[in-house]
Amino acid sequence: MRPYPLLLVLLAFAAPALAEQTPPPTDKSPVLYTVPAAAAKDVDSIDAIVAALYDVISGPAGKARDWNRMRSLFVPGAKLIPTGARSNGEVAMRLLDVNDFIATSGPLMLEKGFTERELAKRVEKFGHIAHVFSTYEGVMEKDDKVHLRGINSIQLMNDGKRWWILSVFWEAETPNMPLPKEYLP
8 A cells, every 4th residue: 555645635734824713622621722713614514514624635736725724624632544454464544633634644735736525425413423434536636646535434523503523534445445335426
């Protein structure tokens, strides 16, 4: 497995600071965190926040991503977790916070260009929580138009005012592990 396809699917960084918004505190967090204020249209529904996630990481080579917009989608402490099999067959994952993702994937997206879009989705919702299984297709502009597909498992919470992303856990399709038909359009 090439290292950069997993990094590509991560998310973006670069834009002026926006007004701050305090996310909902957790019972165990003694410190209040702040994140950039989200555009209401990005967080008012499950469909909107998933669309904003794909939109913020997508763009041609040379186009800076709006990383503050990305940060505004995630609750502080949220994780981005690429997973997959290494060449020796061992399955591994990386636990990244939003800024880790931006630091590792942002320069690559800027250099190579990367666009990701949703092919299909399944949403499960109960009360204030939701889980989205989102089948994606990504294209790296350079490197002979590398194509990849896989599934993003996205966990969300609604605090009564907006939706927040708690985690994005994904795995790319491989020749030995094609996407199941039930997760395709």
